[in-house]
Amino acid sequence: MTRPSGLAIYAIAYLVFLYLPVLFLPLFSFNDGTIVAFPIKGWTLEWYRQLGGQDALIGALMNSVIVGLLAATLATSMGLFAARAYVRYRFRGKKASEGLVMLPLVIPGIIVASSMLVLFISIGIKPSLTAITLGHTFLALPFAVSILKSAFDDFDPSLEEAAYDLGSGVVETFRRVTLPIVAPGIVASLLVTFTVSFDEFVLAFFLSGSETTLPVYIWSQIRFPAKLPNTLALGSLLLLASVALLVVAEFFRRRSAKSTFGGSK
Amino acid sequence: MTEQNIIQLRQIEKRFGKVVAVSKFDLDLRAGEFFSLLGPSGCGKTTALRMIAGFQEPTSGKIIIDGQDMDGIPANQRPTNMVFQSYAIFPHLNVGNNVAYGLRGKGISKAEIDTRVAQALEMVELGGLQSRGATELSGGQRQRVALARSLIMRPKVLLLDEPLSALDKKLREQMQFELRHLQQELGITFVMVTHDQYEAMTMSDRIGVMFEGRLVQVDAPPTLYAKPCNNEVASFIGEMNFFPAEVKAEHAESLTITTPCFGTMEIERNPNVATGGRAIEVGIRPEQLEISALEPEGYDATTQGTVRNVAFYGENVHYHVEVDGVKKPIAASVPNYFHTVDYRQGDTVWLGVQSASVIDLGQDQSKS
Ligand SMILES: Nc1ncnc2c1ncn2[C@@H]1O[C@H](COP(=O)(O)OP(=O)(O)O)[C@@H](O)[C@H]1O
Ligand SMILES: [Mg+2]
Numbered sequence: 001m002t003r004p005s006g007l008a009i010y011a012i013a014y015l016v017f018l019y020l021p022v023l024f025l026p027l028f029s030f031n032d033g034t035i036v037a038f039p040i041k042g043w044t045l046e047w048y049r050q051l052g053g054q055d056a057l058i059g060a061l062m063n064s065v066i067v068g069l070l071a072a073t074l075a076t077s078m079g080l081f082a083a084r085a086y087v088r089y090r091f092r093g094k095k096a097s098e099g100l101v102m103l104p105l106v107i108p109g110i111i112v113a114s115s116m117l118v119l120f121i122s123i124g125i126k127p128s129l130t131a132i133t134l135g136h137t138f139l140a141l142p143f144a145v146s147i148l149k150s151a152f153d154d155f156d157p158s159l160e161e162a163a164y165d166l167g168s169g170v171v172e173t174f175r176r177v178t179l180p181i182v183a184p185g186i187v188a189s190l191l192v193t194f195t196v197s198f199d200e201f202v203l204a205f206f207l208s209g210s211e212t213t214l215p216v217y218i219w220s221q222i223r224f225p226a227k228l229p230n231t232l233a234l235g236s237l238l239l240l241a242s243v244a245l246l247v248v249a250e251f252f253r254r255r256s257a258k259s260t261f262g263g264s265k
Numbered sequence: 266m267t268e269q270n271i272i273q274l275r276q277i278e279k280r281f282g283k284v285v286a287v288s289k290f291d292l293d294l295r296a297g298e299f300f301s302l303l304g305p306s307g308c309g310k311t312t313a314l315r316m317i318a319g320f321q322e323p324t325s326g327k328i329i330i331d332g333q334d335m336d337g338i339p340a341n342q343r344p345t346n347m348v349f350q351s352y353a354i355f356p357h358l359n360v361g362n363n364v365a366y367g368l369r370g371k372g373i374s375k376a377e378i379d380t381r382v383a384q385a386l387e388m389v390e391l392g393g394l395q396s397r398g399a400t401e402l403s404g405g406q407r408q409r410v411a412l413a414r415s416l417i418m419r420p421k422v423l424l425l426d427e428p429l430s431a432l433d434k435k436l437r438e439q440m441q442f443e444l445r446h447l448q449q450e451l452g453i454t455f456v457m458v459t460h461d462q463y464e465a466m467t468m469s470d471r472i473g474v475m476f477e478g479r480l481v482q483v484d485a486p487p488t489l490y491a492k493p494c495n496n497e498v499a500s501f502i503g504e505m506n507f508f509p510a511e512v513k514a515e516h517a518e519s520l521t522i523t524t525p526c527f528g529t530m531e532i533e534r535n536p537n538v539a540t541g542g543r544a545i546e547v548g549i550r551p552e553q554l555e556i557s558a559l560e561p562e563g564y565d566a567t568t569q570g571t572v573r574n575v576a577f578y579g580e581n582v583h584y585h586v587e588v589d590g591v592k593k594p595i596a597a598s599v600p601n602y603f604h605t606v607d608y609r610q611g612d613t614v615w616l617g618v619q620s621a622s623v624i625d626l627g628q629d630q631s632k633s
Contacts, residue, residue: 163366165347166341
């Protein structure tokens with residue numbers, strides 16, 4: 001088999017440069033020494049063991065989980081209605097509002113963060129976990145909308161009409177037909193938006209009050225070399241969790257595409 | 266009329282912006298009949314059906330079902346049920362739960378629901394398939410589930426939007442028969458939308474023909490075929506040869522006409538057309554023409570021409586015969602008994618027709 005080998009080399013180099021640094025994280029987290037440099041001194045699980053005893057870290061982790069759950073729930077529920085409207089209806093200003101929802105994907109984080117800080121303070125919301133939750137909801141919304149839009153794309157609108165025709169009201173139709181059919185999309189959206197919030201740093205940094213989220217906490221610890229290996233261990237765990245979540249999310253997204261019939265042909 | 270009219274449509278109109286999908290629609294449906302709305306794609310059939318179902322509000326006009334004005338009554342409270350073109354089987358429910366959908370949450374006991382589901386599935390010949398997954402069904406089975414799911418609601422009127430168009434030919438023919446049988450057994454009014462004239466003719470008690478949002482003619486299939494109200498209907502249903510004709514004399518029941526190729530004939534007046542004046546159009550179905558090598562005897566009119574084209578259909582053969590004074594070759598269809606008829610391209614042949622087979626189509630549209 002002959003392939004254009006130049007392209008293959010380029011692709012491999014690309015992947016190596018992209019992912020190698022990420023792999024250093026777990027590698028050094030098992031290193032028996034506080035200095036992050038080769039050669040590896042020896043293998044240890046000590047850094048992982050120490051994680052359990054750090055209360056501030058556990059606190060930050062809990063904050064991140066709570067913020068993530070709230071932001072994911074808020075973004076997904078808003079995204080659900082927005083996505084259904086975008087797929088089902090034609091209305092004035094549809095393009096514009098879709099563009100607006102997707103905007104957080106392209107505005108630099110630092111600009112969003114500083115303007116949110118100004119906005120929240122001006123309407124009386126102090127930097128706090130609440131502020132971070134609201135900010136993360138805003139950032140996660142485009143992810144929720146695009147995942148749920150693809151769930152509704154595969155959804156035959158006559159299913160809802162059939163339910164209505166068989167005597168269900170609007171709410172019952174939503175509960176008995178719409179919701180179960182888009183459920184895999186909802187789960188995928190919850191997982192992805194949770195991950196978006198969980199990993200987010202800039203906004204959380206700007207909007208943190210006395211309590212903060214895990215990424216901001218980790219950043220504050222990186223300045224202390226003695227703490228670095230702990231941070232690496234934690235980072236590795238988070239990396240693993242994020243990848244796992246995204247894999248599960250993708251699984252659900254694909255299942256939602258498969259559970260509807262492939263056309264009537 | 267002794268039957269009660271189950272559905273009355275009075276001057277229904279539906280506009281989508283500038284598009285008039287349905288206009289000036291007046292129709293009375295009898296209880297227990299199989300009615301088809303027939304028309305080319307885009308003529309407004311689905312829109313008309315959806316207004317009866319309650320999915321679309323008429324822009325103006327009145328819909329009365331079983332004596333009750335449907336204005337303001339939503340789809341989920343109407344005594345109608347619909348079989349959707351896509352069947353709309355709930356993919357997350359199994360067959361049993363699909364069929365039971367409309368009975369749940371209405372205070373009906375589980376035992377009764379189970380019995381009725383079993384009966385409904387029996388009726389559509391899917392007995393015992395309750396636990397089959399919705400995504401594991403074939404096209405024909407999905408349609409049966411959709412039928413059972415609607416019929417279990419015991420609707421006064423069942424609405425079907427192109428119910429057979431997604432099925433392959435064999436299955437479609439079988440389902441035509443079964444649907445008709447089911448309807449007669451249950452005595453429920455069926456209103457079916459279709460663009461397939463054969464489907465409409467084989468299944469219906471009456472057919473309403475639609476063009477561009479208007480209901481043009483409503484009649485039983487044999488009448489529709491024999492006495493179409495104009496050129497449009499005549500060419501949409503079956504095949505038809507058209508001829509210009511001049512009215513020489515008008516009588517109470519008949520017209521004396523002359524045509525360019527068949528000479529003078531006395532034909533029946535068509536009660537479905539308005540009096541057409543002097544220049545009218547007449548039609549002759551291909552199977553009403555006799556074709557022979559010698560001048561056929563015992564026919565009211567004959568003409569001579571040349572075979573231009575032969576099309577073999579199996580059960581019959583179509584000849585296209587060019588005749589002086591007629592623009593388009595005349596189509597004549599002959600049953601293929603024992604291959605006794607066999608003319609070739611270029612053969613000179615005679616065509617014969619009885620005046621009873623010549624259909625008055627009213628004023629000649631091409632001349633006005
Ligand atoms: N929801 C709608 N919005 C705008 N135009 C529509 C809508 N539904 C139908 N139409 C238009 O109305 C006309 C009739 O459509 P339809 O009733 O679906 O025809 P048919 O079922 O006979 O093919 C078409 O021109 C179609 O484009
Ligand atoms: Mg249609």
